[in-house]
């Protein structure tokens with residue numbers, strides 16, 4: 001297994017729409033393993049392939065609590081087929097280190113995807129899993145969580161943390177607990 005370098009926000013690969021995976025080759029399985037390893041090593045709870053420089057539609061997630069048994073999940077070609085509700089939650093991102101922000105997203109989503117064994121699955125998700133999946137699927141479409149932030153909100157609430165070059169970000173040290 002190889003730990004990959006996590007790309008950060010100025011890297012153009014993060015802004016590209018990733019390609020669907022047509023066949024689950026041994027290379028894709030290796031990529032999934034490397035992504036999980038990289039995610040654990042970076043203390044992230046989710047990772048999308050563009051974050052390690054690969055423009056393909058694959059996502060890894062593990063939302064188990066620290067100290068609990070690991071519960072690695074791999075989603076190939078994930079797609080949201082249904083969503084409902086609305087909830088705000090503070091997000092961070094391994095590709096936007098040092099920043100976090102509150103993002104409003106649907107509370108529940110139904111996600112269709114393939115497993116590493118090539119099985120088609122459709123699962124309803126809520127809570128943290130729904131949140132991380134939406135964040136990662138955004139990555140596959142070239143979207144970062146900072147794109148969802150309301151600039152005015154940050155100016156009124158967190159003005160002292162505004163940075164000239166990144167007006168949508170607010171600096172914090174808390175982000176690592178939920179970076180994806």
Ligand SMILES: [Zn+2]
Pocket residue numbers: 092093094095135139179180
């Ligand atoms: Zn992210």
